Amino acid sequence: MTESVLDYMTRLGRAAREASRVIGRAGTAQKNRALLAAANALDAARAELAAANEQDLTAGRANGLEPALLERLELTPARIDGMITGLRQVAALPDPVGAIRDMSFRPSGIQVGKMRVPLGVIGIIYESRPNVTIDAASLCLKSGNATILRGGSEAIHSNRAIAACIQRGLAEAGLPPAVVQVVETTDRAAVGALIAMPEHVDVIVPRGGRGLIERISRDARVPVIKHLDGICHVYVGEHADLAKAERIAFNAKTYRYGICGAMETLLVDQSVAQDFLPSMAARFREKGVELRGCERTRAIIDAVAATEDDWSTEYLAPILSVRVVDGLDQAIEHINRYGSHHTDSIVSEHLADTRRFVAEVDSASVMINTPTCFADGFEYGLGAEIGISTDKLHARGPVGLEGLTCEKYIVVGDGQLRGQATV
Amino acid sequence: MTESVLDYMTRLGRAAREASRVIGRAGTAQKNRALLAAANALDAARAELAAANEQDLTAGRANGLEPALLERLELTPARIDGMITGLRQVAALPDPVGAIRDMSFRPSGIQVGKMRVPLGVIGIIYESRPNVTIDAASLCLKSGNATILRGGSEAIHSNRAIAACIQRGLAEAGLPPAVVQVVETTDRAAVGALIAMPEHVDVIVPRGGRGLIERISRDARVPVIKHLDGICHVYVGEHADLAKAERIAFNAKTYRYGICGAMETLLVDQSVAQDFLPSMAARFREKGVELRGCERTRAIIDAVAATEDDWSTEYLAPILSVRVVDGLDQAIEHINRYGSHHTDSIVSEHLADTRRFVAEVDSASVMINTPTCFADGFEYGLGAEIGISTDKLHARGPVGLEGLTCEKYIVVGDGQLRGQATV
Numbered sequence: 001m002t003e004s005v006l007d008y009m010t011r012l013g014r015a016a017r018e019a020s021r022v023i024g025r026a027g028t029a030q031k032n033r034a035l036l037a038a039a040n041a042l043d044a045a046r047a048e049l050a051a052a053n054e055q056d057l058t059a060g061r062a063n064g065l066e067p068a069l070l071e072r073l074e075l076t077p078a079r080i081d082g083m084i085t086g087l088r089q090v091a092a093l094p095d096p097v098g099a100i101r102d103m104s105f106r107p108s109g110i111q112v113g114k115m116r117v118p119l120g121v122i123g124i125i126y127e128s129r130p131n132v133t134i135d136a137a138s139l140c141l142k143s144g145n146a147t148i149l150r151g152g153s154e155a156i157h158s159n160r161a162i163a164a165c166i167q168r169g170l171a172e173a174g175l176p177p178a179v180v181q182v183v184e185t186t187d188r189a190a191v192g193a194l195i196a197m198p199e200h201v202d203v204i205v206p207r208g209g210r211g212l213i214e215r216i217s218r219d220a221r222v223p224v225i226k227h228l229d230g231i232c233h234v235y236v237g238e239h240a241d242l243a244k245a246e247r248i249a250f251n252a253k254t255y256r257y258g259i260c261g262a263m264e265t266l267l268v269d270q271s272v273a274q275d276f277l278p279s280m281a282a283r284f285r286e287k288g289v290e291l292r293g294c295e296r297t298r299a300i301i302d303a304v305a306a307t308e309d310d311w312s313t314e315y316l317a318p319i320l321s322v323r324v325v326d327g328l329d330q331a332i333e334h335i336n337r338y339g340s341h342h343t344d345s346i347v348s349e350h351l352a353d354t355r356r357f358v359a360e361v362d363s364a365s366v367m368i369n370t371p372t373c374f375a376d377g378f379e380y381g382l383g384a385e386i387g388i389s390t391d392k393l394h395a396r397g398p399v400g401l402e403g404l405t406c407e408k409y410i411v412v413g414d415g416q417l418r419g420q421a422t423v
Numbered sequence: 424m425t426e427s428v429l430d431y432m433t434r435l436g437r438a439a440r441e442a443s444r445v446i447g448r449a450g451t452a453q454k455n456r457a458l459l460a461a462a463n464a465l466d467a468a469r470a471e472l473a474a475a476n477e478q479d480l481t482a483g484r485a486n487g488l489e490p491a492l493l494e495r496l497e498l499t500p501a502r503i504d505g506m507i508t509g510l511r512q513v514a515a516l517p518d519p520v521g522a523i524r525d526m527s528f529r530p531s532g533i534q535v536g537k538m539r540v541p542l543g544v545i546g547i548i549y550e551s552r553p554n555v556t557i558d559a560a561s562l563c564l565k566s567g568n569a570t571i572l573r574g575g576s577e578a579i580h581s582n583r584a585i586a587a588c589i590q591r592g593l594a595e596a597g598l599p600p601a602v603v604q605v606v607e608t609t610d611r612a613a614v615g616a617l618i619a620m621p622e623h624v625d626v627i628v629p630r631g632g633r634g635l636i637e638r639i640s641r642d643a644r645v646p647v648i649k650h651l652d653g654i655c656h657v658y659v660g661e662h663a664d665l666a667k668a669e670r671i672a673f674n675a676k677t678y679r680y681g682i683c684g685a686m687e688t689l690l691v692d693q694s695v696a697q698d699f700l701p702s703m704a705a706r707f708r709e710k711g712v713e714l715r716g717c718e719r720t721r722a723i724i725d726a727v728a729a730t731e732d733d734w735s736t737e738y739l740a741p742i743l744s745v746r747v748v749d750g751l752d753q754a755i756e757h758i759n760r761y762g763s764h765h766t767d768s769i770v771s772e773h774l775a776d777t778r779r780f781v782a783e784v785d786s787a788s789v790m791i792n793t794p795t796c797f798a799d800g801f802e803y804g805l806g807a808e809i810g811i812s813t814d815k816l817h818a819r820g821p822v823g824l825e826g827l828t829c830e831k832y833i834v835v836g837d838g839q840l841r842g843q844a845t846v
Contacts, residue, residue: 244838251840370836394816413793415667417674
């Protein structure tokens, strides 16, 4: 192209801002029509999608892409089914836009409340998975936002083919094409431009590895909704039901090693360690999970010696660090110090202990008698998620449609004036 | 001091993070005790406060500080009364911390809801007014946060004297001194350090002029809750009650010229301009408000010719720009384009027009038949405000106690496991 990347991105930004006004006031039925039409378009375009994906896979193989990345890049028929189902699920979700709450009269006679509205323009930056294109576009559209999608360059043909289906959906519903725009250039400067135009973009949601997210957070001139590590803990308390604790801890680690809600450190109260650890360790060992323990742990069970680094490592693998703690205070302190404020759980039948754990553990999700792997938008009832935020401001924890909106004040009067008796 | 500014600020940050755990779990009664004891300490320290303030004023005069700044710096007896009343008002507000909502069961058997919790550590950066020290400290304390306060160097003695009273309050309530810390150095590098330690500070609230806020937003490595311009509009619609419209527009401009909710641009529907403008203009002229109009305005009333810049200027002065618009669409477009997304009002008796205005104007507060100068935490029923946010994420509009907190998920189960039938 002859225009510079900056000019190109500015053009996308302007078009997105304009389109955001249209999608922001679109009714629920019109938005659902676009989502369902896009689902049908995907279903009708399976051959094109496969061909485009094959181009990316061929290029990826030629460029020596790692097998794990190639696997993520692949648009299998099952993944296409998943995208279609996802679109239909998002269409079926309640529309958060326009909800009004807490309208109440003030002594001055004005009535004040809040209304939920779209954020405006959302920039999504993601890596290889092309199905993120559909996830992100559908959630942003349903929540009344315009989106600019910047996928990985290795998925560019797949993303274009998917975007074409979304465009068919928008057109059928009479919505402007700029409601969902896919960045067509693979130039990395496009990302730098996207995260530095607050006049056109209201928030950036990066989805990918820690490196990507740190880089974007550092350079962004726009707010970022981000997910960093998931260093999740299960604390088996003094008053835990130990059989229940064993099932919970096992599930928290082994449900899936690679998810951010997987337990990485098991904290065991010293009063139950002797009773709890041997059987727990046997079960993990049978499953092939490597245990790394503190000194007190290693006095009870066989385990590799844990180093200081282990307490702040997200393994995403069949490895678990285990620490015996003095009691609830030390458990909370450990979690707040070494954890990533993602998801942490206490196993206990003691009401006061669970209340303190919930109040004092500074994490996006705090749990009682439940494995940390439940941290998920679907499990929480959000219907879908665009990610899990480890930030405290705006959206914390799994982010669904509500996290892509904000609330503004609405004030209704009938000629009341400030600083004067009412008219 | 022999330690570097960076080391000093890091020490403050660490102490604040530790203190945030204590204040975060403090009960409502203990927090109120600290607030009321601080109020009594202020009342008992009037002589010390006056002496400290006199030091600042003398230095200010010697340094040739502008009269307006000297005025803001002054701690008159009435302002000390105001601080004492403010502390007692904040003590009387409901405590937002710990509120749990929307606990509901999911098909898996887990129960999911949200709990309101403090943000953690809040850094406040402000300019000359020493009473901000009390406003900010009291709101942060009540909402369970630790605070680091960085006031203007010209108010350092006053701020120290006020901080000493807060310390007496904290001590009487048995709370650690680091719950509220005042930066003791006037070195400007302290600000740079404060806004760049995400491990110790969760959010920055700058209060001051546009220059300060832009600088901080640009350099911060921590989220910022900020207030930029207040370019507020009143749109007199086709179906306005013109007598009501005149009262509203007059109040919106003249209640106080210097507040961010003051109207800066009056938009008048072309269908009513001929009937509305002459009497409105006469009233503004009598009050000494300079009018700057578009061409269509100047065809009806005497006014200086408005330039393109006028539409995006926050006068904070007895100056008003006036534009005749074609209708509701153009009014909304003008506001979204030239406004600052702060507060905008429609005057109309037409339901559909007011509904569209409320939905489509992209501002923190949208109003119907009410002057924009009502944009204020007290008028909205928040009890107090730490500022008015023009951001969209997290807090939008007047920010009270709730804006200094966030919500985390709480999940309660009884041994349910993910991906398996419940136990």
